[in-house]
Amino acid sequence: xxxxxxxxxxxxxxxxxxxxxxxxxxxxxxxxxxxxxxxxxxxxxxxxxxxxxxxxxxxxxxxxxxxxxxxxxxxxxxxxxxxxxxxxxxxxxxxxxxxxxxxxxxxxxxxxxxxxxxxxxxxxxxxxxxxxxxxxxxxxxxxxxxxxxxxxxxxxxxxxxxxxxxxxxxxxxxxxxxxxxxxx
Amino acid sequence: xxxxxxxxxxxxxxxxxxxxxxxxxxxxxxxxxxxxxxxxxxxxxxxxxxxxxxxxxxxxxxxxxxxxxxxxxxxxxxxxxxxxxxxxxxxxxxxxxxxxxxxxxxxxxxxxxxxxxxxxxxxxxxxxxxxxxxxxxxxxxxxxxxxxxxxxxxxxxxxxxxxxxxxxxxxxxxxxxxxxxxxx
Numbered sequence: 001x002x003x004x005x006x007x008x009x010x011x012x013x014x015x016x017x018x019x020x021x022x023x024x025x026x027x028x029x030x031x032x033x034x035x036x037x038x039x040x041x042x043x044x045x046x047x048x049x050x051x052x053x054x055x056x057x058x059x060x061x062x063x064x065x066x067x068x069x070x071x072x073x074x075x076x077x078x079x080x081x082x083x084x085x086x087x088x089x090x091x092x093x094x095x096x097x098x099x100x101x102x103x104x105x106x107x108x109x110x111x112x113x114x115x116x117x118x119x120x121x122x123x124x125x126x127x128x129x130x131x132x133x134x135x136x137x138x139x140x141x142x143x144x145x146x147x148x149x150x151x152x153x154x155x156x157x158x159x160x161x162x163x164x165x166x167x168x169x170x171x172x173x174x175x176x177x178x179x180x181x182x183x184x
Numbered sequence: 185x186x187x188x189x190x191x192x193x194x195x196x197x198x199x200x201x202x203x204x205x206x207x208x209x210x211x212x213x214x215x216x217x218x219x220x221x222x223x224x225x226x227x228x229x230x231x232x233x234x235x236x237x238x239x240x241x242x243x244x245x246x247x248x249x250x251x252x253x254x255x256x257x258x259x260x261x262x263x264x265x266x267x268x269x270x271x272x273x274x275x276x277x278x279x280x281x282x283x284x285x286x287x288x289x290x291x292x293x294x295x296x297x298x299x300x301x302x303x304x305x306x307x308x309x310x311x312x313x314x315x316x317x318x319x320x321x322x323x324x325x326x327x328x329x330x331x332x333x334x335x336x337x338x339x340x341x342x343x344x345x346x347x348x349x350x351x352x353x354x355x356x357x358x359x360x361x362x363x364x365x366x367x368x
Contacts, residue, residue: 093280
């Protein structure tokens with residue numbers, strides 16, 4: 001029987017050592033009996049023209065997601081209080097396909113707590129919290145916008161790590177693999 | 185024949201006048217012969233407990249997306265250089281269901297340009313651009329992470345508006361409805 005495959009979504013594809021992190025994730029998957037599918041891995045040569053290259057990368061990610069049995073998404077905040085939008089898109093994509101979804105974040109705390117740290121103007125307005133522009137900051141005690149946690153097959157693993165290891169630490173990822181194994 | 189329905193995804197659900205914007209979007213949909221489905225509209229009463237309320241809102245959005253024939257996503261940057269992650273999740277969800285996807289942004293320019301404005305440390309590194317943490321800033325000449333534009337049925341409508349109207353201006357939304365009509 002072939003092992004269950006996991007799509008490894010996350011912003012680590014943007015790191016200078018993206019290939020190394022991907023290899024480490026795939027190796028951890030193997031430890032748990034899974035086949036890791038990493039979108040940042042080398043594949044067929046890509047077109048040189050930027051728009052064509054983007055389209056080819058998109059097609060490659062979609063093919064990998066359709067092939068995968070499940071997803072483990074790295075929802076660590078990326079350039080703001082929330083997760084990487086590409087990863088969020090992929091999580092929604094896999095949820096719609098009915099595949100069990102798992103996620104982790106290398107940050108602790110709620111979306112509200114992080115948004116307050118980034119925007120000193122966030123304040124109470126009646127029962128709500130609003131930012132400096134008067135826009136509500138969602139507060140359900142969740143780590144991000146409710147769409148991200150609410151479709152998961154198991155609670156997201158959220159765990160603060162030192163800033164320098166924010167996109168490389170794999171302990172929460174490993175805990176997610178255990179959840180995925182127990183879910184089978 | 186019942187009109188085609190459009191799921192109206194976007195961060196305007198967080199505005200103080202969310203209901204008003206939703207009504208304006210639904211009215212514009214009707215002008216184009218579409219039925220607008222707005223996730224911020226009043227629905228069944230929600231549980232009071234935050235986690236249960238979040239789960240109920242998620243279920244409501246999913247039911248609305250499954251019912252909708254297509255999506256028009258507001259991908260205007262939200263609390264950072266990229267779109268709202270909830271909207272990104274929904275766009276991926278609808279793409280996976282094979283429904284035609286449309287999107288707009290009330291900001292012009294590329295992801296790289298916006299990231300440079302928010303992070304003065306973004307700099308060239310060989311052929312790439314990297315941020316202050318050495319993380320690549322994707323540059324395909326696209327308005328956001330490639331996952332968002334590459335699955336669309338028509339190019340996203342991106343158009344700068346004055347800052348005060350960033351989440352309320354509906355001209356790009358209207359242009360998207362014209363694209364959706366022409367796509368039928």
